[in-house]
Amino acid sequence: MMKNRVITISREFGSGGRTIGKKVAEELKIPCYDSELLQKIADKTGFNEEYIKDAGEYASGGFLSAAFSHRTAVPTNADYLWKIQYDLITELAKKEPCVIVGRCADYILRDKADCLRVFIHADMAFRAERIVKEYGERDESPEQRLKDKDKRRAAYHRFYTNMKWGYAQNYDITLNSGTLGIGTCVYIIKGLY
Amino acid sequence: MMKNRVITISREFGSGGRTIGKKVAEELKIPCYDSELLQKIADKTGFNEEYIKDAGEYASGGFLSAAFSHRTAVPTNADYLWKIQYDLITELAKKEPCVIVGRCADYILRDKADCLRVFIHADMAFRAERIVKEYGERDESPEQRLKDKDKRRAAYHRFYTNMKWGYAQNYDITLNSGTLGIGTCVYIIKGLY
Numbered sequence: 001m002m003k004n005r006v007i008t009i010s011r012e013f014g015s016g017g018r019t020i021g022k023k024v025a026e027e028l029k030i031p032c033y034d035s036e037l038l039q040k041i042a043d044k045t046g047f048n049e050e051y052i053k054d055a056g057e058y059a060s061g062g063f064l065s066a067a068f069s070h071r072t073a074v075p076t077n078a079d080y081l082w083k084i085q086y087d088l089i090t091e092l093a094k095k096e097p098c099v100i101v102g103r104c105a106d107y108i109l110r111d112k113a114d115c116l117r118v119f120i121h122a123d124m125a126f127r128a129e130r131i132v133k134e135y136g137e138r139d140e141s142p143e144q145r146l147k148d149k150d151k152r153r154a155a156y157h158r159f160y161t162n163m164k165w166g167y168a169q170n171y172d173i174t175l176n177s178g179t180l181g182i183g184t185c186v187y188i189i190k191g192l193y
Numbered sequence: 194m195m196k197n198r199v200i201t202i203s204r205e206f207g208s209g210g211r212t213i214g215k216k217v218a219e220e221l222k223i224p225c226y227d228s229e230l231l232q233k234i235a236d237k238t239g240f241n242e243e244y245i246k247d248a249g250e251y252a253s254g255g256f257l258s259a260a261f262s263h264r265t266a267v268p269t270n271a272d273y274l275w276k277i278q279y280d281l282i283t284e285l286a287k288k289e290p291c292v293i294v295g296r297c298a299d300y301i302l303r304d305k306a307d308c309l310r311v312f313i314h315a316d317m318a319f320r321a322e323r324i325v326k327e328y329g330e331r332d333e334s335p336e337q338r339l340k341d342k343d344k345r346r347a348a349y350h351r352f353y354t355n356m357k358w359g360y361a362q363n364y365d366i367t368l369n370s371g372t373l374g375i376g377t378c379v380y381i382i383k384g385l386y
Binding site for chain 2: 119121123166167168169171172173174175176179180184188191192
């Protein structure tokens with residue numbers, strides 16, 4: 001079977017992982033799936049895109065009921081979305097070389113594709129400044145928003161993959177975008193491809 | 194204060210981290226401290242070099258009594274060595290740019306020097322093959338030797354630094370030497386310097 005080279009990017013919220021993924025894809029002239037991917041999922045399921053985003057990271061109701069469903073074997077919406085994402089990412093990686101940001105793609109493709117598994121992180125101060133600039137002020141402090149997001153991403157990742165979030169051993173390379181800079185991260189990943 | 198640029202390399206046993214450190218230092222024409230560092234410590238303390246190596250990673254007796262001593266505030270030999278290492282690494286980083294492999298140098302220099310903090314890891318199979326080639330066969334299986342070493346390094350690191358070993362957020366960059374290759378790791382680190 002001919003295997004495409006795929007770059008998967010996991011990232012902490014506010015670390016610039018999505019921006020890095022898009023730039024790498026642009027420079028390599030390959031597609032980048034992120035919000036586009038969500039859109040595709042939405043098209044497939046008929047669910048609203050915002051709803052899916054929430055089911056992936058935010059909806060603690062959905063997430064918690066998913067946790068129960070694993071005990072009682074009744075699939076929830078979150079489980080259903082996971083299955084659709086799983087199939088879609090597998091399909092995309094088969095079709096052509098690409099960058100996939102988030103959605104546990106590293107885990108989904110672990111035995112199926114020739115992947116470069118990347119994790120992007122940065123310290124609180126760097127990310128706090130970035131999210132205010134990118135997404136604007138909120139009632140909550142940026143630090144609280146980051147803590148909340150980190151916790152939910154880690155829990156989601158752990159629940160569906162049983163891998164430790166942010167643990168170096170799960171990746172080929174992890175980069176601190178705060179100390180190295182976003183441009184350097186793009187340059188290194190591109191060079192490894 | 195003029196700060197020297199220092200590269201600290203933490204690494205899993207058998208991942209080639211020490212080799213990578215030496216090659217980076219060689220190409221950058223700066224010193225690399227590892228067994229040399231141990232020798233310096235030995236000279237200072239009058240302890241035997243092998244004994245010090247053991248106190249750092251192997252001697253569970255020393256390590257456990259160190260754990261007790263933190264409760265009872267009686268410093269053990271392991272604590273004494275930690276203090277000497279601490280001062281020595283601080284001194285070396287002040288003197289000139291260098292590469293320091295192991296010895297929790299990343300933690301020791303965290304607020305004192307301009308550090309590039311690197312972690313090198315690789316999967317079991319890659320490391321097992323490497324340690325047999327580098328250090329020869331033993332009665333224990335290479336996998337058992339690796340598990341034992343990993344556990345002790347992580348415990349030592351955790352005890353003296355309270356940082357999670359191998360956790361991406363503690364480093365500027367982590368590299369999988371098994372999938373990327375030792376040459377590529379050298380190239381990337383050198384490029385970041």
